[in-house]
Amino acid sequence: MSKIGIFFGTETGSTRLVAKKLQRQLGHEIADKPINVAKASIGDMLQYDALILGTPSYGVGDIPGRSAGCFEPNWEEFFARLDEEPDFSGKKIAFFGLGAQERYSERFCSSLFALYVMFKSFGAQIVGQWPTEGYVFEHSNAVVDGQFVGLVLDQRTQHMHTDERLERWSAMVVPQLMGTPG
Template identity: 70%
Template structure:
């Protein structure tokens, strides 16, 4: 498809709200309506050449899902049904939620787990993000000194969310649109 696919897993609804905010900022011509992974198949996702995937952090660095304590199906259940799809030729940017004060020792760890899975599926990953402005002890989602995607902390830094989204989208939108063959 010639739009960016936006997919998310959520537990409390915050990841869904961020996905909707991203879609509104990009606009209907550029981005498809965000979809919860507990309502789709992998074929729905594979229709897109450019994707934005979002996840909450849940459990101790686990892929969010029922075994991590989620009440509803999420990424864990989606991936269990997905098998080993081929995402080569797809370009993906990730965003993840976390609470740096409450979970400083494992801040936004689930983001890395999701990143790792899709990298293993052959996807090209874009959109890493600076750790500057965050305070935490450890995050598995830091690779080469940067987060593997945008990290949002609505609990303690909600006032920075729009600014961070705007800056991140300014970086990734041209890269995702390029994959669609659209002008940046």
């Protein structure tokens, strides 16, 4: 069985910490060490058939990067390095995103949707949708057909739920990513 690649963008380090926590939970047999997209190439991603991609939320539903207010290179700068649109046909991708539901209630974790749209346009099969129950927010672009397009975590006001949500989501998403019965 090939491993899952975990890639993340981060500004304050919270997304990196969640990516590391997720990889520890999955174990080295299932997932490789997480890689910051600021240090990754598209070729690094394309070597995997299954990916978990993480993002913080910056701007108003933008791809996180300098134009959205980030000081460090993020997803926007990763995509800017592409010479052509990559082909992710046959790849399965699950997403996780961090946001602040009370502070940014009107656009909670909307950057996750921008990342979802980008990789869907590259031909990836998206898995790992997550229910909106247990969150309090006005609007999120990341809600499609009544569910988030990936796992959503609020480290600011719901950090006490992070471990349990990661466990539940990973138990659901690993079989989807790896093509094994769940």
